[in-house]
Amino acid sequence: MGTGRGMRSCPLSSGKWGGEMRKGSILIRSNLHKAKGQAAAIVILILLAALMLDLWLMLSMDYKKNFDRYHEKLNEGHVTLAVDDDSARMRGSLREIFGEDEDIEGYSMDPAMHMVGLFGYNDGEINSELILLEKQTALSRSVGKIEIVEDSGIESGIYMPMLYKSEDIAVGKTIQVSVGSHKISYKVCGFFNSIMAGSHNCSMCALILTEDKYRELEETGYASRSILCSVRLKDKNESEDQEAMLEETISSRYPDIRTASNSYALVYQSRYISQMVCAGIVSAMAFFILLIALVVIVSNINDYIQENMKDLGALKAIGYTGQQLIGPLLIQFVGLSLLAAVAGIGLSYCLFPYVNTMMISQTGIPYAVHFLPLPMFITLAVLAGTVMLAVWVSARKIKKIEPITALRQGVHTHDPKRDHIPLEKTKVSLHMALALKTTLSGIKHNVTIGVTMLVLSLVVVFLGVMVENVIADMGPFLRLIVGEIADSCINVQPGIEEDFLREVHADPRVEKVYLYSSAEVRHVDGVGLVATMCDDFSRVNNKSVVFEGRFPEFDNEVALAAKYARENDLEIGMEMTMTAGGKKADYIITGFTQISNNLGKDCLLTRAGYERLSEMRDTSYYLDLADGSDIDAFNAQIKERFGDQVNTTINVDATVEGAGAVYVSLMIMIVGGILVLSVLVITFVLYLLVRTLLGSKKRDHGILKALGFTTGQLILQTALSFMPAITCSTIAGLTLCSFIINPLIAVFLRSIGIVKSTFVVPVGLIAGAGAGLIVMAFGIACLLSLRVRKIAPRGLLTGE
Amino acid sequence: MKNILLKTDHLSKSFSSGGTLQHVLKNIDLELYQGDYTVIMGASGAGKSTLLYALSGMDTPSLGTITFGDRVISELDQDGLAVFRRRHCGFVFQQIYLIDGMSVMDNVLAAGLLVNKDKRALLARARDLFAAVDISGETQKKFPTQISGGEAQRVGIVRALINDPEILFADEPTGALNSKTGLDVLDTLTRFNEQGQSVVMVTHDMRSARRGNRILYLKDGSILGECDLGRYEHGDRARHEKLSAFLGEMGW
């Protein structure tokens, strides 16, 4: 660059040098300027990705913290225990048990009533162990406080968990609660927030009654008086073990006393199932969009390099290093991405309140929206990092450019090597053949299309599976989430089993009846498990509960929850020791189960197998009734026939539907959202590709027009040239995704104990959607190719 | 009396550049005759190529009409023009304009299959034409970047003739070639003209112009003069002098 004097004496040359120095960044600015559409695409995609990423991080990071915050605020227990005996003797021995345990930090014991019961919710029924509390008692608990979040001042009635606030359950309305099998009507006074007993997912559900109503119920004796204990532990990670131990201790001392319990770990997970599923989907979408954004960036850079090959070569020739040329690119894209990401994060805070409302209706725990720095930083870091990586990887080529080659190669955009489709021999039509030639000459485009269509195929398959299994027919979804489904479940005392069976066998409405009853057992080297017993597992409705191996057949066999087995390194064929009621026995593991109800802490035993340990305290029978039978009437009839000997009857159908309706509405929203997004994405990607293709084919199109090809024919050719890649990758993607969708869903649902998903893959629906996708892509490609119109053969004029 | 192939009436073409209209062609009244080898000459910027492209339906005139047979092609829309071009016109460009992504044979067939659906007949015609311009079977399989400029231009001629057009339009066909290969191309064109092919060629090169039997001199968008040379004979001295005199008169 000469001396200072030289510069002064020669202003012209210094200007020129300055120009060259800036040329690198000018090139890039013109790159973005020329590719306005692409720049906009990148901004929008990154914005969306940032929006979803931030939303996901906020949901997954702070929502669970929020649970802990509330847990602390209400001084909640880590183990909640309801013991059906309100005697002084029981209080004494409980006090003794709690006092002896060094792990226990504090506890509270309050009178309550406990009974299996149900109430209507969302056109279905919520069926749970109901814990009925008196208002003042509930509010004054030292451990396991309950806070009223909405109070109307109505003096006599019921307070419901805020989770159930809905159209039918609202302040001032009257609801019916079945306690045991007695229906009682209450006026809703308000709503409360309870962490450990605020949802049917917590394995017990609290209801608060005003004093008068409480006394009234107490007098009827519909529900057994019990003690509700909330126990705080020094180490909350021990909650499951403690729960199992306490249950074990109590049941060994008082084998006849019914108990219900839950633990921090169980509640923590179960109250966030839908929120986790939602967060999972949002994160998946975020990553899909990010992936597509990266593809766009990579293709933009490839185009940039191709178009500016000469200039880049020239810059290199005058001494630019590869790094100096890549630097501005990096700054440009990362800067753009960061700006878009910040905007996206801002947008996520605009959207968060709506998502929050939706989430609160799922978790039932209040959440106040506030600024979260960590998710923001992670979002920014992830986006900046991936964009930087993508830019660097695709711009690396610049390093390899040799000035001379680059200067010469600007002329020819590509070098054909082989004639893939000689017109001379091909059987396909002229336009098809020309389109195919284009297809085969642009492998990079095909890869981009392939990736996009693979992603979209996954989306289509996911949507198809969701539509088929959740929206159209909830069965498979419910079987996965709920486990066994029949029409009715009747819990009877052991004494009347034979009579009961004789009665129902004789009833013409009953198609099938089988034992399906649960009890607590304890894995000697582990924690407590819920054992589900059946006299003959070949009769259960949901055979997919055992997804590997087989159901237990003999009394020394057990099928174990896969999640638990994995955590404890247990495999099929191994032996495990279990204990209940003071006895121990060994069982061979014959299979793995998945039931989300107990979050992967359960096992299946034959009845004989369980009876090696302990007698059954009560037995639940599942019944399938003939189509069209009135389940409620049947239940009532059985109840009437056996009276108090029947503990509960449940209309399983109705219960399940109630729970399912929530999922269906959620799913419809998700499906709709994803559909719109997919159309946007495919339009976007095609827009970019068509733009690039038309750019590089401008000369060819000019020639073809001169030779007499009409605009329509060229549009057809352009659109057709995308079709092989679109069709192949869509078909391949749909086929592949149809096979991997179930494992993939299982990965998402792993935390709730689902290891293998067995959703029906609706072949027809997916094939139809795939065809639709292809046709739509073709349509979009045609529309986008309309730019061919602007190409005039006049461009071939020699220079006048 | 020769058959009139193409006739223009007050053909004018204007381009707007920087806000002002520039009239490249002005009031051109012209008749092109069947079997003629018409050469359009003129200094660069005289509007030669514009005239060629307007005549051939590659571009629409701003004013005036062009009549082909009994059809007024200046009134056709873009697609109509495209169909007109593919059936009735053949083009040879200065930059040759073969499509790089296709083999030589495919370049020709892509044009041919547009009009002729009988692939066997088409292939036969393509092979005949290739043989006529001395392009070997092996070269037919090559790609445009792999062949020399002269070969490429001869392929360009084959492509132009594949649909048996009424008129072959050539825009400085030797402009991008060296003298020897350029001569080959000119010989090829002359040969086809002798077989009855009407040719309209734009050139500013005397050596090329000599091949024509009718020379039009274009200046500032108008036809300044016309000269009838008669059939081309190799080494015809008098013919050459006549042309020189004509061009001198035109201020060449």
Next chain:
Amino acid sequence: MRRRTVWILLACIAAVEILSFFFMLTGKTDGSQDTVLVNKALQSVQRDWAAIESHEDQTGLDYVVLDLEGTVLFKTRPGLRESLNEAVMYRDTILDIQADGTVVGKLILYNDSVQAFRAWKQGIMLILAAAVCVQYAVCAGYLVYVDRIVIKPFHRLEGFAERVAGGDLDVPLEMDRQNLFGPFTESFDIMRSELKRARQAEARANGEKKELVAKLSHDIRTPVASIKAVAEVGAALTDNERVREDHMRIIRKADQIDALITDLFTATLEELQQLPVTPQDIESGEIGDLLRNADYLQRAKIPPVPACILYADRLRLQQVFDNIFNNSYKYADTEIEVMVYREEGCLAVSIEDYGGGVSEGEVPFLKEKFRRGGQAEHVEGAGLGLYISDHFMREMKGGLDVRNGAHGLRVTVLIGQSGKGF
């Protein structure tokens, strides 16, 4: 490029081999048994113990049931080891069969691990053989490729050097870009194109020089004018004849320089006239607008104008039309008939009123300076309009024709068509 593909291919094959060996070695080769199946076999035998004759195998395992004396009670197929000793020899599994808490018999499970091992060995051999074949094929393929891409092109290259040395640069170096010599051949091309570029650069430099001269000559005039002015002042102020003479000489020389430069600079420029007419190409469609502008009283119906390109000065033409229409308004004040038609390289615009015209004797003088017709006596005017219009039209290489028409004075403006040899 191609070499890398081969390496990747070989690496992939190697990876597949290693992986398959890994799986063969870590797979189920420990000879472990399916305890669940065994349990089923045992349990079903125990269940059926009372009527062991009717027992049926449900497990697919091979086993033999013995009572405590060693009598065979059940076997799944012949050829199994049927005594405890034999079973021990071949490592068969022996289980106790219990009924009501006491041991009542033995179950011998056939140990088939020898066969399993043999099958495993065969599997390994198969994979090995396949891998070796594939590797061999890849290597052979690569050798063929190298021969094609390196050896053969090299032979073809031999002739090139000679021809290039002989100066024949037209011979194309027909080389596949793919091969190793691609860059080598390309550098020849670059050499040639660089030469061409150098020549073009020279021509451009010459042009620029000329431009510079033109510019300089213009720049010189200003100082020369100053010199002249100073000299004139000097000449005017001095009394000394000799000094004045010197000043006059400076002035003369300055004038000379100026003239020379003017010659140089304005050699091609015509002298500016007082009313410059600068005709240019305009589209005939504009004539309609000009006529409508001129006919502000809207006495005429303006017909469509045939399309062509005209050579005219828009401003002057407007003045011509203004003049004609104004005359008509002034002298005739009737409806006006306008006709536009193409005529022999011109566009004729004929404008006629219904005022009866002028006397035939006046017609030839209408276009003359300061000439006014008989009706003009009562109307103001200088008699210059048609003279100037005629001048304008001639400047535009067109013409103006004035004569008596059928109903009145008929003025025909002939506008030249562009490019129609006038």
